[in-house]
Amino acid sequence: MSDNILVIQPLPGIGDALWFLPHLVALRRHYPNDALTLLTKPSSKADDVLGETISLDHIIWLQRDSGKHKGLRGFFSLVGELKKQNFSVAWLLHKSPRYALAAKLAGIKTIYGYGQSFSRFLVKSPVLTIEEQRRHPIEQATLLLKHHGITVDPMTCLKILPKFQKNLRQEYGLKAKDKILVLGIGGSEVYKKWPAASFASVATQYHTKGYRIFILGGAQEKREALLIAAMVEEQGGAATAVFHLSIQESFALLSLATLFIGNDTGMLNGAALLNVPTFGLFAKTHPLAYRPNLHPLTPPLSVLEPSVGDITVDQVMGASHSIISK
Numbered sequence: 001m002s003d004n005i006l007v008i009q010p011l012p013g014i015g016d017a018l019w020f021l022p023h024l025v026a027l028r029r030h031y032p033n034d035a036l037t038l039l040t041k042p043s044s045k046a047d048d049v050l051g052e053t054i055s056l057d058h059i060i061w062l063q064r065d066s067g068k069h070k071g072l073r074g075f076f077s078l079v080g081e082l083k084k085q086n087f088s089v090a091w092l093l094h095k096s097p098r099y100a101l102a103a104k105l106a107g108i109k110t111i112y113g114y115g116q117s118f119s120r121f122l123v124k125s126p127v128l129t130i131e132e133q134r135r136h137p138i139e140q141a142t143l144l145l146k147h148h149g150i151t152v153d154p155m156t157c158l159k160i161l162p163k164f165q166k167n168l169r170q171e172y173g174l175k176a177k178d179k180i181l182v183l184g185i186g187g188s189e190v191y192k193k194w195p196a197a198s199f200a201s202v203a204t205q206y207h208t209k210g211y212r213i214f215i216l217g218g219a220q221e222k223r224e225a226l227l228i229a230a231m232v233e234e235q236g237g238a239a240t241a242v243f244h245l246s247i248q249e250s251f252a253l254l255s256l257a258t259l260f261i262g263n264d265t266g267m268l269n270g271a272a273l274l275n276v277p278t279f280g281l282f283a284k285t286h287p288l289a290y291r292p293n294l295h296p297l298t299p300p301l302s303v304l305e306p307s308v309g310d311i312t313v314d315q316v317m318g319a320s321h322s323i324i325s326k
Contacts (some may be wrong), residue, residue: 003034006087008099010062014266017044022156023141024054030150048247053159082106093141138290158273164252181211184262186221192263194281194308200231201313207237215241259324279320283308
C-alpha cells in the first residue's frame, strides 16, 4: 500500500519555492510511487515555478493572510482539510510549530520537522540541534532530510521546455554564439531595487563588450524596463525591455543567458538554479550564496546605513567581469 505524503512549505515567494526545489526533488526520489502533495501559499506560484521540474500529485493553497486558513478558526479549517486527505507522512520545511500541531491533529502518523519549541514533542527524532536551527532555511531543510537518510543534491537544476527556448530564439533573433546579459529589475519591495541609472550603466558597458541585453521584469515593471532601455539607448547602447513573459518563458530566457545581474527576486534564484553565472544585489536582505554560481554583492562596509543603491556600478562590473572572463 502506497503512502500519501504531505510537504509543508509556507514561505510566500517565487524565490522561496525555488529554494526548496532540490528538497522536493529529493523527496520525490525517496517516494517514487507515493502521492506527493505540497501545501504552500498561492504567492509562491509553485504550480508554474515547479511544474516542469518535479511531478507533484496535488498542491493545497495555504491561505493564511486573508483567506480560509487565517486565525484560530482558519487553523482548524486547515486541520479538517488535511484530515480529509488521509496523509500518512508529513515533512515540515518550516520552523513554525503551528504546522506540526496541525499535522498531529489531522491524524498524520509520521511527522518530520525541525523540532523548534513544543513541536519537538510532535515530530519524529532526530530533530535539528539548536545550532542547526539558526541556519538559513535552505540549510535547515537540507539537514532535516539528511538526519533521516535522504540526500539533497544542492546542484539540482530547473528543467525548461525546449519549445520556450525555441520561441525566444525566433522572437529575438538569438543565435547560439550570442553572449546574453539578463538584468533582473523586479522586486517585491522598493528597498530591494537597484537604481534604474545603475542598471542602464551596466547594460551600456556590456553592450560595448558585444552582449545582447535583456531587461527582465514583470508587468508591474513595464515603465521601469522601458525607462532603462531608453537610458541605454541615450548612452549609445541597445537593450530589449521584456515584461510580458510567463514564469516558464522567463526561466527559458534565463537559461539562454551568459550572465545574470539582478535584485533579490525569484528571477535571481531561477538564474542560480539554471547554473547561469548570477550576481545578486543585496543590502537589507540576507545575501544568498547557496550555489557556487551565485555571487552576492553588497554595499561597501564603510557605508553606515547601507541601501542597495550604495552598491556601485564599478563593483558590479568588476565582480561580474572577473568571473565570466575566466
